[in-house]
Amino acid sequence: MLTIRQIRDNEEYAIERLSVKGVDARATIEAIEELDDRRKALQTKLDKNLASQNSISKQVGALFAQGKKEEAGAARESVSALKEEARALEEELKEAESALTAQIVTLPNFPSVEVPAGRTAGDNVVVRQGGDIPVLGDSAVPHWDLVARYDIIDFELGVKLTGAGFPVYKGQGAALQRALITYFLDCNIAAGYTEVMPPLMVNEASGFGTGQLPDKEGQMYHATDDNFYLIPTAEVPVTNIFRDVIVDASQFPIKYTAYTPCFRREAGSYGKDVRGLNRLHQFDKVEIVQVARPEESYDALEGMVSHVEGIVRSLGLPYRILKLCGGDMSFTSALTFDFEVYSAAQGRWLEVSSVSNFESFQANRLKLRFKGDDGKMRLAHTLNGSSLALPRIVAALLENNQTPDGIIIPEVLRPYTRFDKIK
């Protein structure tokens, strides 16, 4: 969430920034201003009341000690009167505070000045494109046919065991998953990221920390007996490592990477977009997370983008990098780059990574801070990205590398798969 400072320091600027995301925030910001003033006035009043309660109560003890019972009794009564008033004030203050928070959380993060204007995915800007789009013969087929032909991924078996969207990887298909995960992790570790293996279930507080709760509750699987949620991405446990943490400024930039399965209910998805590996309820992903000093977070973002680009390039996949426009960005992001790889047999681009700088938007909710050079507490910046999500990478690899006598494994993966062809 935004800080009250960010909103009130320059209200016109805030309104202008939010309009880039297609949000007309004027009315909300005016309401925030009013509620914040109200909150401050109430707190001042309540604090004064409490201060007199404290000092009178202290006198009561002294008066009793001196044997002045009547005066003590009178003082006692005056505190009781103050208490009643305080109860009412407290009630009002709580109301004002929660009304204020309720307004603030409706506002998305400010998009950075770099964000292009636009409303839909069509307005995203291609910043780079690389690799060659292969020309496949007439016999080329989409990955859902290939995986059946080579018996490497069994969707029907997954349906039997669990349900749609829970594939079973078999033989060389399973080995390919393991190879990709290990390869991605090795790339990230080589780039200075520390590997972590977090829990795959998180508690409610963690869900709130990264903003999955309360808004996206329906997107997570919920183990109700223990009130745990299956993680939709490693971002949730890894970023929550920093919840309520004051980091030592000398630690910046903090770089973590984690492989986890990801679980998403994907309620409401249907059609050809979800065919095969395009959209699953359980899939594998390697994530990178950074916590950075605010002044350095955009350099960090650039570093993450070129790092991910290097990995995609090493796999020999045709790719492009998009800078998302205001209307297509997530609620929490300040600047996002999406990576897409070209799926030759489907004839479409598939999103395989999303790399974002959240500036202080997540950190504010997480209370992730550090002590600045002036000794004052400041919010850190958080960033994350996929590096990479497996299913669509696998889809593109299978489709683009298919030949009449098997599917070619990219050079860089062969030390991990220990075979050079799926057949």
Add this chain to the structure above:
RNA sequence: GGAGAGAUGGGUGAGUGGCUUAAACCAACAGUUUGCUAAACUGUCGUACGGGAUUACUGUACCGGGGGUUCGAAUCCCCCUCUCUCCGCCA
């Protein structure tokens, strides 16, 4: 799952209703002293939200979380969470 014991600042740890403005020690930071290192001494040493000339200064809240009793709660009561020990179950 059962029984018991606990949770106090960055750390150790005292504090069983007002004398606590949370002691003391350690760590950290600044200064003094000093050939160097070390030591000693002095001082500083939380977070959040308010008031204020946005300096100084000052108010309130916070002793795992939430409620309650009381003029007054770290301290008494209730609920919850977590940790430790023992038992049970278990890869």
